[in-house]
Amino acid sequence: MKRPAVRITDVAALAGVSAGTASKALNNTGQLSQDTRERVRRAAAQLGFTPDVRGRALSSGRTFTVALLTTDSSGRFSIPIMRGVEDVLSAGELATVLCDTRDDPLREQSYLRSMVARGVDGIVVTGRRTEPRPPIDVPLPVVYALAASTDPADASVIVDDAAGAAAAITHLRTLGRTRIAHITGPADHRSAVERAQAMTTLVGEPLFGEWSEQWGRQATDLLLRSHPDVDAITCGSDQIARGVCDRLRELSRAVPAEIAVTGYDNWPVMALASRPPLTSVDLRLEELGRRAAQLLLEAIAGTPHHGVLELPAQLVPRESTLGG
Known part of the structure; x- marks a missing residue:
């Protein structure tokens, strides 16, 4: 025999609430406590309740x-x-x-x-x-x-980009880094500008370019020519930071023993594949x-x-x- 369909009243009875409250909990509406919503959802899952989407839409x-x-x-x-x-x-x-x-x-x-x-x-x-x-x-x-x-x-x-960039600087200073430079993306991108502006007391001016590994490599050469004694490089993206790490390794500059590097975005494709894996700011x-x-x-x-x-x-x- 075919089992009778589970109704919203059945869910409400099991959860110990009214049918109206059960409906609000399942529809994520109304002013209900999280405990009530969870209790109703558990009851619905236990009973195998399937909402009538067409009927709900019509009503x-x-x-x-x-x-x-x-x-x-x-x-x-x-x-x-x-x-x-x-x-x-x-x-x-x-x-x-x-x-x-x-x-x-x-x-x-x-x-x-x-x-x-x-x-x-x-x-x-x-x-x-x-x-x-x-x-x-x-x-x-x-x-x-x-x-x-x-x-x-x-x-x-x-996202509070400025605070994220400031957190990277604070982290580096806590580790004793004092000669910090910044490499980032295009100067006409709001995110690049905000992140650069939050990088106070840097060595030299921020280097603006592209959101790419290639720019990270090129900018590393430019930076080290003018500031060979930097001990940390913050980057406006993980792509740039990965390029920086690659170029430093080619130049036999150890990361982080000689130069620490931070990225931005916490993009796993870049941050975890980098050598070494990147400290990064997660946009959440x-x-x-x-x-x-x-x-x-x-x-x-x-x-x-x-x-x-x-x-x-x-x-x-x-x-x-x-x-x-």
């Missing part, structure tokens, strides 16, 4: 779908952010749709028209750069992640995505956030400064 007027609009075709930044978004949204049985605009304004407008027509509940806007961007014009809740909206009334979640992109999703859910529920929320970065020490 609520929502699609329980959120769009992630990005300019980051490679996924370097958008994929970790999307993982964080999905961590939050999946608890409420919401789906995430990835829309890659490829930095094309026409493609972006096409996606926006399509998402509005499909009735998505809201949109998270992100990309691969941190420069504030113009707001999108849609009749939906929107949250900006990594790059803030130029409209101060919008909800934006960004998944947490950025989680916070953006939480703000979006609050906006969907009728309590939007206004202004910029700045999240701290985290220094991750490894052998390029600590040895071993």
Whole structure:
């Protein structure tokens, strides 16, 4: 015989709450304690409860779908952010749709028209750069992640780049490094400029160039010609730092015994493959995505956030400064 379908009232009874509370917990809405939400979710999992998505959408007027609009075709930044978004949204049985605009304004407008027509509940806007961007014009809740909206009334979640760079300097000084230089990316990138400005009391001027290993190698030669006695090099990205480490090794300059090196972004592909593995500043992109999703859910529920929320970065020490 076919087992009767598990109902929301069955979940509520097992969790010891009302059906309304159980529904709010599973939809990640309402003002409920985390303990109550977890109790309801455990009850739902134990009973094998499967929400009726179509019925829920019809009764609520929502699609329980959120769009992630990005300019980051490679996924370097958008994929970790999307993982964080999905961590939050999946608890409420919401789906995430990835829309890659490829930095094309026409493609972006096409996606926006399509998402509005499909009735998505809201949109998270992100990309691969941190420069504030113009707001999108849609009749939906929107949250900006990594790059803030130029409209101060919008909800934006960004990384505190300056504090992350300062943490790298503090780490090096704690290790006794005093002659510290800085190599970074293009001078017209906000992230490169902010990270360089936070690097106070440097040896010489910051060297601006490209986000590449090749630039890291070239800049190392330029730096050592003018400042051969540096004992630490901070870099604006892990790609640059890996190039720096490679060139120092070719020049028989030991890392970190002679010159300590730090990266930025904590991108495992670069930071862990470097020789030695890089001390780096982690942008905590998944947490950025989680916070953006939480703000979006609050906006969907009728309590939007206004202004910029700045999240701290985290220094991750490894052998390029600590040895071993």
